[in-house]
């Protein structure tokens with residue numbers, strides 16, 4: 630009897646497949662590199678992200694665009710182009726880098742948090758302590774950033790990494806101010822600097838960074854960040870910063886990897902159209918996906934199809950993989966493929 634019960638019991642032992650541990654989509658591991666075995670995904674930046682130039686950090690440029698290469702709505706209105714899965718992918722990618730860079734246009738317009746709140750909530754620890762959060766880095770020559778922005782207030786509440794602002798104090802040229810009233814400008818700049826520092830912001834104002842009204846020179850910015858220990862940077866935008874990095878991509882260029890989310894809709898603002906990018910996009914889209922499971926797949930709750938593709942500018946816009954997925958559930962799980 631016992632043996633009958635034993636064999637009955639044995640036959641009732643069902644192999645319950647364990648839910649896969651949450652982690653970045655496989656294509657990110659393939660393109661950017663995986664964490665050493667035994668490391669919990671999302672808890673530390675990737676050591677594997679090694680810049681080809683030891684004087685600057687590794688640069689991943691990433692953004693979301695509409696089919697017609699626009700990244701914002703009318704008057705720069707923030708557009709949520711990414712669906713749920715794509716947003717999660719972006720947040721995983723944030724955990725993989727030391728720093729996350731935006732321009733002051735995005736900081737003022739979007740008031741972003743640049744955290745990883747879309748990742749699954751761990752059972753222990755607080756969300757903020759569990760994951761690696763990249764250091765927010767803001768390109769802001771004139772110190773226009775508001776001390777009340779979310780990046781600064783979150784950090785002051787212990788719920789974010791204090792941002793660094795990359796800036797350049799106006800300087801005299803050959804002993805003269807560039808224009809009348811410039812001295813007052815410098816006083817105002819110094820006052821804003823004091824306010825920001827009091828709010829916990831660190832200013833990166835390398836002497837090599839020339840005084841600039843608008844755009845800071847990327848080689849010096851990247852060099853200064855590397856000197857501060859930033860080994861990898863994820864550049865998120867906005868339009869002007871993306872254009873600066875794409876324009877830098879003639880040899881040798883600063884973009885090591887490019888990850889773009891394309892939402893299949895034409896809805897954006899002409900001012901934020903990424904003209905230069907359209908050509909590369911057409912080229913990428915003309916390649917075949919292959920549907921071999923290498924790509925990033927996930928069901929998107931949004932109404933729109935999302936397409937992700939990745940290529941490495943380090944290899945002159947060579948396509949590493951097109952990853953995509955699709956689909957609006959409302960559209961009968963229609964799968965789109967590139968051909």
Ligand SMILES: NC(=O)C1=CN([C@@H]2O[C@H](COP(=O)(O)OP(=O)(O)OC[C@H]3O[C@@H](n4cnc5c(N)ncnc54)[C@H](O)[C@@H]3O)[C@@H](O)[C@H]2O)C=CC1
Nearest residue numbers: 692693701705732733734735844845866867868869870873
């Ligand atoms: N769809 C997406 O993935 C994203 C969209 N956006 C959108 O982009 C828009 C903001 O874009 P922009 O107004 O162009 O602002 P931006 O965020 O590109 O900042 C540009 C400003 O940064 C400063 N800057 C300093 N050094 C620079 C350099 N080397 N190159 C470029 N800028 C430098 C200048 O003051 C410049 O005006 C917003 O509407 C935002 O919603 C922003 C990020 C991502």
Ligand SMILES: Nc1nc(O)c(N)c(N[C@@H]2O[C@H](COP(=O)(O)O)[C@@H](O)[C@H]2O)n1
Nearest residue numbers: 693708709710711739741742743744865
């Ligand atoms: N991945 C992605 N998809 C979109 O549709 C977007 N609009 C953006 N924008 C970028 O993300 C920032 C907002 O970050 P938080 O949600 O506040 O953490 C925004 O400022 C852009 O840089 N990205």
